[in-house]
Amino acid sequence: MTRAAGLSVRGLTVRFGGTVAVDAVDLDLSPGEILALLGASGSGKSSLLRGIAGLEPLAAGSVTWAGEEVSGIPVHERGFGVMFQDGQLFPHRDVGGNVAYGVHRLPRADRDRRVRELLDLVGLAGYEKRAITSLSGGQAQRVALARSLAPHPRLLLLDEPLSALDRALREHLVGVLRSTLKATETTAIYVTHDQDEAFAVADRVAVLIDGRIARIGTPSDVWRSPASPAVATFVGYAPMLTADQARDLGWPLDRPLDRELVAVGPDGLVPTADSRGVAVPVREQIDRRGYVAIRVTLPHGESAWVKAADRVVEPLLRVALDPARCAVVAAAA
Amino acid sequence: MTADLAPPLPATHRGRGRRGLPWVWRAGWTLAAALPLAFLAIFFAWPVAALVARGFGGETGATFGAVADVLGSARTWRILRTTVTLAVLGTAASVALGIPGAYLLYAVRFPGRSLARALVTVPFVLPTVVVGVAWVAVLGPSGPLAFLGWAESLPAIILALVFFNYAVVVRTVGGLWGRLDPRAVQAARTLGASPARAFRTVTLPALMPAIASAAALVFLFCASAFGIIMVMGGVRYSTVETEIWYQTTQLLDLPAAAALSITQLVVVTLALLVTSWTSSRNERALRLRGDASGEHPWAWRRDGLATVVTATVGLAILALPLVTLVLRSLRNREGWTVEHYRALGTTVGRTLTVPVWGALRNSLVVAAEATLIALALGVLVSLVVSRRPRGAGARRSLRALDALFMLPLGVSAVTVGFGLLITLNRPPLDLRQSMILIPIAQAIVALPLVVRAILPVLRAIDPRQREAAATLGAGPGRILRTVDGPFLLRGVGLAAGFAMATSLGEFGATSFLARPDRPTVPVVIFRLIGRPGEANFGAALAASVLLALLTAIVMLLAERIRPAEASEL
Numbered sequence: 001m002t003r004a005a006g007l008s009v010r011g012l013t014v015r016f017g018g019t020v021a022v023d024a025v026d027l028d029l030s031p032g033e034i035l036a037l038l039g040a041s042g043s044g045k046s047s048l049l050r051g052i053a054g055l056e057p058l059a060a061g062s063v064t065w066a067g068e069e070v071s072g073i074p075v076h077e078r079g080f081g082v083m084f085q086d087g088q089l090f091p092h093r094d095v096g097g098n099v100a101y102g103v104h105r106l107p108r109a110d111r112d113r114r115v116r117e118l119l120d121l122v123g124l125a126g127y128e129k130r131a132i133t134s135l136s137g138g139q140a141q142r143v144a145l146a147r148s149l150a151p152h153p154r155l156l157l158l159d160e161p162l163s164a165l166d167r168a169l170r171e172h173l174v175g176v177l178r179s180t181l182k183a184t185e186t187t188a189i190y191v192t193h194d195q196d197e198a199f200a201v202a203d204r205v206a207v208l209i210d211g212r213i214a215r216i217g218t219p220s221d222v223w224r225s226p227a228s229p230a231v232a233t234f235v236g237y238a239p240m241l242t243a244d245q246a247r248d249l250g251w252p253l254d255r256p257l258d259r260e261l262v263a264v265g266p267d268g269l270v271p272t273a274d275s276r277g278v279a280v281p282v283r284e285q286i287d288r289r290g291y292v293a294i295r296v297t298l299p300h301g302e303s304a305w306v307k308a309a310d311r312v313v314e315p316l317l318r319v320a321l322d323p324a325r326c327a328v329v330a331a332a333a
Numbered sequence: 334m335t336a337d338l339a340p341p342l343p344a345t346h347r348g349r350g351r352r353g354l355p356w357v358w359r360a361g362w363t364l365a366a367a368l369p370l371a372f373l374a375i376f377f378a379w380p381v382a383a384l385v386a387r388g389f390g391g392e393t394g395a396t397f398g399a400v401a402d403v404l405g406s407a408r409t410w411r412i413l414r415t416t417v418t419l420a421v422l423g424t425a426a427s428v429a430l431g432i433p434g435a436y437l438l439y440a441v442r443f444p445g446r447s448l449a450r451a452l453v454t455v456p457f458v459l460p461t462v463v464v465g466v467a468w469v470a471v472l473g474p475s476g477p478l479a480f481l482g483w484a485e486s487l488p489a490i491i492l493a494l495v496f497f498n499y500a501v502v503v504r505t506v507g508g509l510w511g512r513l514d515p516r517a518v519q520a521a522r523t524l525g526a527s528p529a530r531a532f533r534t535v536t537l538p539a540l541m542p543a544i545a546s547a548a549a550l551v552f553l554f555c556a557s558a559f560g561i562i563m564v565m566g567g568v569r570y571s572t573v574e575t576e577i578w579y580q581t582t583q584l585l586d587l588p589a590a591a592a593l594s595i596t597q598l599v600v601v602t603l604a605l606l607v608t609s610w611t612s613s614r615n616e617r618a619l620r621l622r623g624d625a626s627g628e629h630p631w632a633w634r635r636d637g638l639a640t641v642v643t644a645t646v647g648l649a650i651l652a653l654p655l656v657t658l659v660l661r662s663l664r665n666r667e668g669w670t671v672e673h674y675r676a677l678g679t680t681v682g683r684t685l686t687v688p689v690w691g692a693l694r695n696s697l698v699v700a701a702e703a704t705l706i707a708l709a710l711g712v713l714v715s716l717v718v719s720r721r722p723r724g725a726g727a728r729r730s731l732r733a734l735d736a737l738f739m740l741p742l743g744v745s746a747v748t749v750g751f752g753l754l755i756t757l758n759r760p761p762l763d764l765r766q767s768m769i770l771i772p773i774a775q776a777i778v779a780l781p782l783v784v785r786a787i788l789p790v791l792r793a794i795d796p797r798q799r800e801a802a803a804t805l806g807a808g809p810g811r812i813l814r815t816v817d818g819p820f821l822l823r824g825v826g827l828a829a830g831f832a833m834a835t836s837l838g839e840f841g842a843t844s845f846l847a848r849p850d851r852p853t854v855p856v857v858i859f860r861l862i863g864r865p866g867e868a869n870f871g872a873a874l875a876a877s878v879l880l881a882l883l884t885a886i887v888m889l890l891a892e893r894i895r896p897a898e899a900s901e902l
Contacts, residue, residue, distance in 0.1 A: 101807070
């Protein structure tokens, strides 16, 4: 192993009593990179984050920054910042006092300037004197972001920072987060269970399943080749089709499948007029914004969703696979 | 990005354990736990243990002679029966009357509510001797309710116990009631439950932990009531607590007194175990609730009954004795007078060794010392117990420590005073001649209340607040100062009030330890009320008013700096 410039995690294991929450995870992060740790609840993503921060003791493994082992260094001397899910702002300090907390050793003028700079950055200029209780949920999270960035953490760990907020605000703040992290050239690990959020914020995405990293890569790599049925399912492919089933639905003969599965993407099954397709029974139709989602039963019994411009009146709908919008994954061993 | 602002980072891997604190902090926390423990061991455990040893024969080897003698006498069983009867009836009445009060004062919004809450709390902090004197003024000869013939009777004592403990039920149950999520009841109603059924099946089960914990606490207070029984019981009613005092100071039968203390210790430990069990369930339940969303505005149809019950209790049980006390302190046979107050500057016809004003000075000095001791120890205990260590063993030790410091609540003050008297009267520690034993004993009595006032405030801190501070570069010292500190300050005000009020009114332990020439006010009041004559009774009334006023002022000041988080008392 070479001396990486950024974060290097080897064999990191976190146990709670008899349960293994994080199982020998390896992870590398170069300076300035944003990695999203994507996983369902209980997948161990928060434990991994807390293990790196030093908030959870490691059962095994090492965490190094620029080749230097940090797992013996107490949390407050590590220089790793954490942004918590519910902000954890200090209620007895005002906004400015919260942001200044990590830079209290700076001379007053520098400290005030740093606070102003960061509040500017997160779009809350002039909020210094506001009480924490007067902030909305989105404002509180932006203050929490400013506070965790103020001391220039070598690494910022974000633990589901937006999951307590409503959807529209979340989509807006994902953009604020990414641009802020990039503007400050902050190296960051972003834990979330929300696929859209992970793909939108990160340079690379790691999918965590049962305490192990099942897939890691750029968002488009992970999307195009999820590599395993579990990852494919988690990022939003359904259903998984065997080679025979896929061929019945018009999978091209020039792309042979060798004990592999076809993961059908959100637009992987399309209504078709040509002979490639199969007529399948329509079970349910739901109006969405701009299209109609139609649930059909495939020849082998699985349910699948098809997008159409309008509702269909016939009981049968002719559908076929769009290979460009499907992924091929290795069948589970 | 300006790298020059980055915090200094350690260049090398520091030699310290992977999970733990540096040794300085370990040592600090150990000391913070050890100091109060040592205090408790020397001034509480040792005296109580010595007392137990004396009950079992002490120097002549282990015998069950004294215990057997005491348990064999019909007098003991009569006293035990009286004690349990009083405690059970006092608890039942307090809970039955307190629940409507808890509802009205915490789940219903109306103008003047916070004043009503404060007034209801006054009796709880009043010195027990004052409570006794006030009821004697109501029910005794020429009192407004003298025609009932209840002087020195069971109902009178129970009324006084309700007077004293009503606030415990109202505050404990009300604190939870005001924060119950109203949607649970709404859900029950939409499922077809009548208001009565919704109360029985949803609200009552949710309140049960608080009710049980309040009942256990009230039972404890009733079973170890001393001042009230001493003043109101006369010769007909004595409880284990007063009997210990009687055996020690009047008959000088120490083994018998020790045997009684042991009996009481057993009963009270059982009650305490129930309390700690239920209050830990209560705490868990509380964490689930939000703000004061369980409140609704007052409406006659829904809240009428609770209002009538609470107003009746407030006027007839809480206000009547206090008003009577004040009025009668200003009257003699001829009419209105301030002669009783003027008598406070004298020894009241040589009944006393010092004037009441002198006793007041003693009381204030002792209370200040006791408050300082109790606060110092209570803050240490609360800080230690509010930590959340990872190890299951460490967590268990903290729970044990928490329970340990609640013990003085259950062990009667008389036992503590008596124990101190027989252990710290010879080398290596001979403190009998020094006045310091009184504040020490009072601090022991006040310590559980101090911890109960501070601990919930510290426990309310989300542990991730400390984590957030650590990830921002704050070391253990700065976390303690900037995260725990502001909360601690809010709890300390209330704790100081409790400690001061407890100390000012403390009678059980002080009656053993106070030297005749340096009495405190409760001791003086008891002496005055025990002597015949209008002058003595009048001076007792005036001194009681004075002491009540002083305690009320102390508590009012403490309430002003009271935190939003409810104390457990």
